[in-house]
Amino acid sequence: MQLRELELLAPAKNRDIGIAAIDCGADSLYIAGPSFGAREAAGNSVSDVAQLAAYGRKFGAKVYMVINTILYDNEIEKAVKLAHQAYDAGCSALIIQDLGLLKAGLPPLPLFASTQTNIRTAEQAMFLESLGFERLILARELSLDQIAEIRKATTVELESFIHGALCVSYSGQCYMSEKVAGRSANRGACVQACRSKYDLKDSSGKILLRDKALLSLRDLNLGDFIPQLANAGISSFKVEGRLKNISYIKNVVRFYRSLIDNFTEKDGGYCPSSSGRLFGGFTPRPEKTFNRGYTHLFINGERGEWQSKEAAKAVGEYVGKVSSIVKEKGGKLRIKYESHLRIENGDGLCFITPEGEVEGARANVTEPGVVVINDQPEIIPGTKVYRNYDHNFERELEYNMPKRLIEVTLKFSCREGITRLTGICEDGTEVLFQTDERHETAKNRELAEKNIRNQLSKRSDIYIFKLTDIEGEEIPFYPLSLLNEMRRTLAMLLNEKRGKQEIISGLKKSKESLSIFANRHPLEGKQADYRANISNRLSEELYKELGAAYTKPAFEIAPPAEAELMRCKYCIKYELGLCPREGGGKGLNEPLYLTNGGREFRLGFDCKNCEMVIFG
Numbered sequence: 001m002q003l004r005e006l007e008l009l010a011p012a013k014n015r016d017i018g019i020a021a022i023d024c025g026a027d028s029l030y031i032a033g034p035s036f037g038a039r040e041a042a043g044n045s046v047s048d049v050a051q052l053a054a055y056g057r058k059f060g061a062k063v064y065m066v067i068n069t070i071l072y073d074n075e076i077e078k079a080v081k082l083a084h085q086a087y088d089a090g091c092s093a094l095i096i097q098d099l100g101l102l103k104a105g106l107p108p109l110p111l112f113a114s115t116q117t118n119i120r121t122a123e124q125a126m127f128l129e130s131l132g133f134e135r136l137i138l139a140r141e142l143s144l145d146q147i148a149e150i151r152k153a154t155t156v157e158l159e160s161f162i163h164g165a166l167c168v169s170y171s172g173q174c175y176m177s178e179k180v181a182g183r184s185a186n187r188g189a190c191v192q193a194c195r196s197k198y199d200l201k202d203s204s205g206k207i208l209l210r211d212k213a214l215l216s217l218r219d220l221n222l223g224d225f226i227p228q229l230a231n232a233g234i235s236s237f238k239v240e241g242r243l244k245n246i247s248y249i250k251n252v253v254r255f256y257r258s259l260i261d262n263f264t265e266k267d268g269g270y271c272p273s274s275s276g277r278l279f280g281g282f283t284p285r286p287e288k289t290f291n292r293g294y295t296h297l298f299i300n301g302e303r304g305e306w307q308s309k310e311a312a313k314a315v316g317e318y319v320g321k322v323s324s325i326v327k328e329k330g331g332k333l334r335i336k337y338e339s340h341l342r343i344e345n346g347d348g349l350c351f352i353t354p355e356g357e358v359e360g361a362r363a364n365v366t367e368p369g370v371v372v373i374n375d376q377p378e379i380i381p382g383t384k385v386y387r388n389y390d391h392n393f394e395r396e397l398e399y400n401m402p403k404r405l406i407e408v409t410l411k412f413s414c415r416e417g418i419t420r421l422t423g424i425c426e427d428g429t430e431v432l433f434q435t436d437e438r439h440e441t442a443k444n445r446e447l448a449e450k451n452i453r454n455q456l457s458k459r460s461d462i463y464i465f466k467l468t469d470i471e472g473e474e475i476p477f478y479p480l481s482l483l484n485e486m487r488r489t490l491a492m493l494l495n496e497k498r499g500k501q502e503i504i505s506g507l508k509k510s511k512e513s514l515s516i517f518a519n520r521h522p523l524e525g526k527q528a529d530y531r532a533n534i535s536n537r538l539s540e541e542l543y544k545e546l547g548a549a550y551t552k553p554a555f556e557i558a559p560p561a562e563a564e565l566m567r568c569k570y571c572i573k574y575e576l577g578l579c580p581r582e583g584g585g586k587g588l589n590e591p592l593y594l595t596n597g598g599r600e601f602r603l604g605f606d607c608k609n610c611e612m613v614i615f616g
Contacts, residue, residue, distance in 0.1 A: 005273040015048040025257030027274040040188040053090035060274040062092035068114040100538030116172035122153035141569040143301040151233025164240025169566035202589035213312035221294035255284035281402025315350040316388030348389025405464040414472035431493040439476035455483035460491035566614040
């Protein structure tokens with residue numbers, strides 16, 4: 001039975017974070033080049049991307065470049081040039097949103113359809129597969145049943161987000177940032193209007209809620225659903241976070257590495273898509289790093305409490321409640337708290353004030369149940385205390401990294417004066433060390449074999465060797481220096497041979513032609529409105545070729561007077577117990593409005609599709 005590969009895909013804000021992700025078990029990385037990445041603040045030089053790709057190849061880990069913004073006509077040529085640079089740098093695929101690139105002369109790299117292409121239905125998935133995409137990155141809001149339906153309708157790889165921040169709007173369909181600030185989320189410049197605070201009012205002007213982060217969702221955590229996702233057809237598990245710091249990436253990647261490994265070891269039908277296992281190092285604790293609280297979102301086909309409430313800014317792990325406060329000299333506060341956790345010097349703390357504001361402080365002096373801080377947040381007894389920076393855990397992440405090592409099985413033989421040491425790498429690469437240097441026959445064979453095993457079953461470079469067989473009628477007594485040289489030479493030979501295999505694979509890839517439009521899935525006269533994000537002549541031509549009755553320019557080019565700024569699976573009515581399907585909302589004066597800074601946004605509720613719409 002052929003094992004099915006599963007990939008743990010990690011974000012890389014930069015080269016160093018990417019290397020850390022690989023060291024913590026990532027099978028692949030996604031990273032932006034100098035431009036056209038959907039995170040404006042996470043650009044990288046092509047040289048850094050090339051260095052990261054070279055590092056990844058040691059473990060068979062791939063690097064994908066994101067060129068996942070919509071593009072204007074005057075940017076197409078530059079984007080295509082970047083795509084060719086990504087190919088030359090050793091990237092294994094391109095992640096794109098703008099379908100105009102399909103007609104622009106891309107290099108022969110596999111294309112992945114970004115989640116920004118809004119893949120929510122089997123029909124949309126079939127359409128994108130017909131255009132030549134080899135992987136589809138699915139919307140975060142899908143259930144297991146919906147994923148299975150897409151799997152049944154397609155043959156390409158499917159990728160799913162499993163951890164990280166959640167946009168309240170369907171990805172690629174949010175125009176609020178562009179509307180309020182002239183900064184397009186589809187061009188990597190989102191101002192995160194969904195994390196702002198709003199008043200909710202009804203049609204009579206009555207304020208139902210005041211100054212709440214009503215559009216801010218908790219973070220996704222699907223650690224409990226790895227087996228179900230794999231069985232539904234997901235082959236790539238994606239961690240969100242190209243703006244996250246290095247400690248976050250280390251912690252979260254290692255957490256999911258352990259979950260995926262536990263599953264593959266028990267199931268037997270799956271294997272990692274790269275080489276190497278982790279040895280030693282820190283124990284991952286995802287609750288210790290940035291999060292707004294966790295949710296499964298809609299993965300089990302059920303709604304829950306998705307709103308992050310006061311945690312639009314991550315407050316960290318819950319410590320306990322304040323029991324008393326004493327002001328000391330110099331403006332310091334001495335706080336007693338009730339908790340089984342102990343705060344340590346240097347920890348970062350968060351307090352939720354009576355007004356619902358999040359205020360931070362640093363622990364200066366601590367003892368069991370007591371912390372002294374220099375700051376003076378507005379807190380009272382009963383105030384909840386959170387720790388959003390664990391000083392000791394951060395040091396653990398920095399100084400106690402795991403070792404990622406590739407297993408090599410060794411076979412040792414000595415016959416007719418010739419010593420042979422064969423190494424077979426876990427990826428199938430085989431190398432041989434051979435010498436006719438003669439040595440005295442060992443008088444104590446058992447001791448000689450023990451000596452050989454002890455010296456060869458060690459680590460060299462990125463390999464950990466395991467000697468399984470020793471053959472020969474007579475075993476010489478080898479100097480320790482020679483045995484060590486054998487092991488180090490095998491490591492060198494493995495690096496050389498595995499490197500050449502990568503080059504051959506790359507040359508083969510370069511000769512393959514990218515099959516675009518081989519089996520077009522016609523639109524059959526369906527309209528492609530602005531939600532297709534058509535921002536250049538090539539994407540417009542593509543939709544017309546595929547039978548779109550008409551096309552509209554992207555919101556960023558020609559915003560309508562009133563338009564859908566967001567369409568969301570999340571629903572404010574449901575969160576507040578006002579859903580009519582659940583028997584709530586009687587006597588509610590609609591429409592409802594969100595207001596912020598003098599701006600007003602009308603809410604619509606598409607109950608047939610169980611979606612909320614924000615108009616502007």
